[in-house]
Amino acid sequence: MKIGYARVSTLDQSLDLQIDALEKIGCEKIYQEKISGMKDDRPQLQELLTYAREGDVLCVYKLDRLGRSTKKLIEWSEELQERGIELVSIRDSIDTTTAVGKAMFKMLAVLAEMERDLISERTRAGLESARARGRVGGRPKKDNKQVEKALKLYNTEKYTVKEIEEMTSVSKATLYREIRKRKSKEELI
Missing domain, CATH: 3.40.50.1390 (Resolvase, N-terminal catalytic domain)
Incomplete structure (x- = not known):
């Protein structure tokens, strides 16, 4: 048809x-x-x-x-x-x-397919070039002191996650990720 x-x-x-x-x-x-x-x-x-x-x-x-x-x-x-x-x-x-x-x-x-492969090759070459110059891709890591502060505030149970975000500039996702990491470490012990 x-x-x-x-x-x-x-x-x-x-x-x-x-x-x-x-x-x-x-x-x-x-x-x-x-x-x-x-x-x-x-x-x-x-x-x-x-x-x-x-x-x-x-x-x-x-x-x-x-x-x-x-x-x-x-x-x-x-x-x-x-x-x-x-x-x-x-x-x-x-x-x-x-x-x-x-x-x-x-x-x-x-x-x-050739176009996709060329794009992939250029991306890999660009990343390798950046690494050779000491640059690393991705989002910058959060300051450990700020993450620790956020975890302490969270553990006090006095503040909401939103308040903790505002006080420390640590995102909700980062905070929960760190909480999960620590809980899984505790379970291993």
Whole structure:
């Protein structure tokens, strides 16, 4: 079954051109949405994906109707491929029901994987470079004296956690983490 998806970014834009093109290629059902392509929460697209079954063909007027970023398009293409749903983009001349379309689709996936790997390599290299210069990533550790003070205040049972946070600048999460650490040490003894 051919299922169409038409989307425009603003309420005052018209879906007519896309709907006409989708009907022309034989879409039996067309989901329509007026919402930004940058938003991940697109109810009609989610409904379409829930409805679509293996062997169905998702048709769009242009690939950018599915997503604005290459990353998002690749994610969509991978999900469709895993579920056995083909993809047709009318204006981009991509049709995964054909051998050339499948090859093009796989090239996109290969390029996306390479992009992810390059990002990962650059991140690792950046972290190694920072470590070589003595910089360590992550959030700075809280001053032990302040943590000790917070624990003592907590143990007095005179102050709320919020008051302790304000007096010591030790967050609730840090305070509870330290309390759990100490309790587990006590249980070991």
